Amino acid sequence: MSDLFGAPPQQQTDPASQSRDRPLADRLRPTGLDEVIGQDHILAPDAPLGAMLAANALSSLIFWGPPGVGKTTIARLLADASDREFVQISAIFSGVAELRKVFEAAKTRARIGQGTLLFVDEIHRFNKAQQDGFLPHMEDGTIVLVGATTENPSFELNSALLSRSQVLVLRRLENDALAELMARAEQMLDRQLPLAADARAALLEMADGDGRALLNLIEQATTIKSDTPLGAKELATRLQRRAAQYDKSGDGHYNLISALHKSVRGSDPDAAMYWLARMLTAGEDPRFLARRITRMAVEDIGLADPQATRLCLDAWATYERLGSPEGELALGQAVIYLALAPKSNAAYRAFKDAMRVAKQTGSKSPPKHILNAPTSLMKDQGYGDGFAYDHDAEDGFSGQHYFPDDMERMPFYDPPERGYEREMKKRVDYFARLRDKRKTN
Template identity: 75%
Template sequence: MADLFDQTPAPDAAHSAPRPLADRLRPKRLSEVIGQEHILGPEGPLGVMLASGSLSSVIFWGPPGVGKTTIARLLADESDLTFIQISAIFTGVPELRKVFEAAKMRRANGQGTLLFVDEIHRFNKAQQDGFLPHMEDGTILLVGATTENPSFELNAALLSRAQVLVLQRLDLAHLELLAQRAEQELSRALPLTGPAREALLEMADGDGRALLNLIEQVMAWKVAGPLDPDALATRLMKRAVKYDKSGDEHYNLISALHKSVRGSDPDAALYWFARMLEGGEDPRYLARRITRMAVEDIGLADPQAQTICLHAWETYERLGSPEGELALAQALIYLSLAPKSNAGYKAYKNARAAARKTGSEPPPKHILNAPTSLMKEQGYGDGYAYDHDAEDGFSGQNYFPDGMKHGVYYLPVERGYERELKKRVDYFAKLRARRQGG
């Protein structure tokens, strides 16, 4: 009887049904896998495991169409393990029990099982925990696949028993090699000019399976001569940009945008801004994050930066898309080229830390108001020096709790407007030292 959930078709059906190009070009050996040499090479983690004959459970983390399923299947072949494939989307607890029972029977007969779980991050905590005893006693060797960050989506217990391997999206060189293999399989060249061929590779967006599907469409066309990029674009819709507004891609791109601004690179900032808009990101979210950049990374080095961001945000609300997005783009350019300082941000964090540490220390009595006679008798307000009456409008009195050392939290940088603020800080520090000393 065939193993449960083994999706390999029967031989007769496999020969009679038409096979998609992606299936026909599926590598037969690990050495044929394109673009993942960093894990499959002699010094890569899987290469070392196979050479030592000691394969352990792994989690493949990477975008779609980079070979996760193929590598798992070939690992089973090269390790003489029975390959069982399930998807977390379609598999519940009863089906998992059957998979584990079949693996136990196989193990009793001296045959190991490589269980490949696609979209493993979709299993809940209880379901993920269900794998642990079967991994620990050797009933299964787990190979999970996920497009989401395992650190956020998988249990710590599961991660501690499996090595996470990152698969990379295919670059243009890898996609070109895959296109050449497709041409060999089909015994003819793509009917495209050089620029159109490059455009086709870019449409795949690093996804090998998507490229082969595109090639299959192009090869089915009846054309008189090679097509140029415009003709290709007319016949073939561009693949949708990979972007999950609540997942890894969202956080990766906003991180890239923020760091580009912090790094004073307006071109990179505009690129990541455009990438997020193309992916369908809400411009209001970007407006909030852009304003946050002004507060955190520019601060008082350019006090106007925050105002420009707020005005850009307001402009977007009045104009909407696409004109309002131009206002946000211009704010990004301004932030990228503005002097940078996180001195205000650090001062705030340091002050909060000091406040937590000192607890409920009261202010010194000389700066407390005394609206009642009882409070006056307690010494409230005694000795307060009115700064406007002092020389230079500065009394130099202590405003921290009695017995607490004067804190120094704000350390302005020598950039932008904060250069002037630093002069003021230094000036008042010298006056304070002189007057408190006197």
């Protein structure tokens, strides 16, 4: 034992014990690119990274993918394979001062012929000026930049940085890849997990495509004491499922609302309910969903079912009165109704076309015959001349021209023969026939 002021005596460290104390994810980290699981589409010999390494022409890269799929590991192994110094920083904790030190150190290495692979985690968190700071060092070969991001690079990274890099998409790990990772873990641990077949499958689902999460779950599972293998239900009571990846302001948010909208438009109530449930369980604001569901009714159902919008507004109001979770059922009912409703964007297209033409035609005046003439001067100018009161006309329809005098009539609304718009189309065609008849007469 050491005294209060002296150094503690040297203690023998057991390498095996030290290894066991390291997290399983660290102990199982691949030592070569051929050991990386689930990313063959970028690592195979004829894939982008395989071809770069074979040609000894590694360029700057942006790895885009979910957590736990090997972005950091692949970057580290690329440095080894290309004989470059591996330097890792995080955009969350690094500022301009640290970047300057990194670039200066890289320049010093370059002078002695040593390259640098700079791995920047969460690179999308750097602002525009910080991202621009990489450019000269990438261009003169001081560094090979490998950035990692879980967000869509198209929205989060500067075009200048993207033009000097190749974006590679890393995929979430499928269950086959996760099962291979589990087998490797059991081999390293020299023991089988105390799990029945359904529990092993459930463990893979709990990881939700995240290899690091799976290894953490496996470490927890190794602490379970049981005389018989656990089933899926028993496992669920012992371990916590990984939280679904979802950022309410990020790429996942827009992907899921797009999936919900397109499932409704595609008349698939089951898929629509799945994506609604995915967003709700991930913590999405139900008011945002109520707004988007109402938009779907206006945009994709329209007049094919005029009560669809009213039903969505009622569901929105029901949620406001009941709150979560009871009020969410009303949103689910609205989604089912919209998915099964007849679809039409005819009114939506008519509105967009009319807005486009209105912007093009500027300040054209209405035809004088439909302008009121409350003063004698206006009467002298021809206001109201030739106006026909439709209720006095045959069939209650005068057939007059209501567009500007120097503008041909433009047919914006073209309803399909679906849902209630079948009736609307009959009316459109009916008035078109009457209009032609009036012209002939």
